Amino acid sequence: MTAPATATATTTSGPGQPAGSLAVESTGLTKRFRRQVAVDGIDLAVPRGSVYGFLGPNGSGKTTTIRLLLGLIRPTAGSHSLLGQPMPQAAARVLPGVGALVEGPAFHPYLSGRANLLRLDAADRTAEPGTARRRVDAALDRVGLLAAAGKRYRAYSLGMRQRLALAAALLAPRELLILDEPTNGLDPQGTREVRALLTHLAAEGATILLSTHLLSEVEQICTHVGVMHLGRLVAQAPLAELRAGAVPRVRVETDRPEAAARVLRELGMSGVETATETATAPLGRLAPEKIVAELVRHDVPVRGFAVVAPDLEEMFVSLTGEGFDVSG
Known part of the structure; x- marks a missing residue:
């Protein structure tokens, strides 16, 4: 289970707003x-x-x-x-x-x-x-x-x-x-x-x-x-x-996810995760094309590569460290 994020509140309205807003x-x-x-x-x-x-x-x-x-x-x-x-x-x-x-x-x-x-x-x-x-x-x-x-x-x-x-x-x-x-x-x-x-x-x-x-x-x-x-x-x-404000993630589709994860870590990327035929990590400041080039240079077969924005469930988990019912 992911640890809860530090409690921060981002507001666009609050004390000091025009009366009645x-x-x-x-x-x-x-x-x-x-x-x-x-x-x-x-x-x-x-x-x-x-x-x-x-x-x-x-x-x-x-x-x-x-x-x-x-x-x-x-x-x-x-x-x-x-x-x-x-x-x-x-x-x-x-x-x-x-x-x-x-x-x-x-x-x-x-x-x-x-x-x-x-x-x-x-x-x-x-x-x-x-x-x-x-x-x-x-x-x-x-x-x-x-x-x-x-x-x-x-x-x-x-x-x-x-x-x-x-x-x-x-x-x-x-x-x-x-x-x-x-x-x-x-x-x-x-x-x-x-x-x-x-x-x-x-x-x-x-x-x-x-x-x-x-x-x-x-x-x-x-x-x-x-x-x-x-x-x-x-x-x-x-x-x-x-x-x-959410941090996008890179998703690498490959039959060697552990090798891909190793390359991502060598590039200084944190929060690397692997699953069956995928490796993912927060994008950070790296250019996506540089990540692909490094994967290819290390002979990692890349079948697919995408930069994806986190969905609402992922943002919720990052804030609370808990899962959520997403049915309906």
């Missing part, structure tokens, strides 16, 4: 549970209009951070704001504009999906009672549950329950959506539909903070990324910037 901002946000530090002094900066992928292994502090942001638990130290307003002081003003899905969905089991949403809507003092039925059905339709609106919640599958929770977050127009694993339990078709919905909501101007285990989701819809590890924010940047 951030939908989510925190300074030194910390949460301790007795002796355990679950969230350790993080400085989140989620630009308005972005789709922010919030990544991290299980137990890294993502869900605790989300609960802190929404005011469900109080921080031990630090401060944060949503939509430019301090929390929890401005919670009554801010939260009507925030839709959220946190951990597993929870609804009344003996009520239908529609009845559950109507009860939630009735508890919202900012909602218009006269439009409740229309808005509930519109939310159900957006997540593909309108046909099952009259079905009792206890009969819903895990995927249907997840869709209902997402519909609850969409009962009213939202400036900010904070979603914890919104595609959990969905089949591939449902996952694609939710991705398309989130892309559409972002195009309409909503800011989305998306906690996920699926790197494919991040690659397809996210504009910014934050990576948590052991309660700390170890990286934060626009996705394109994170990719641009």
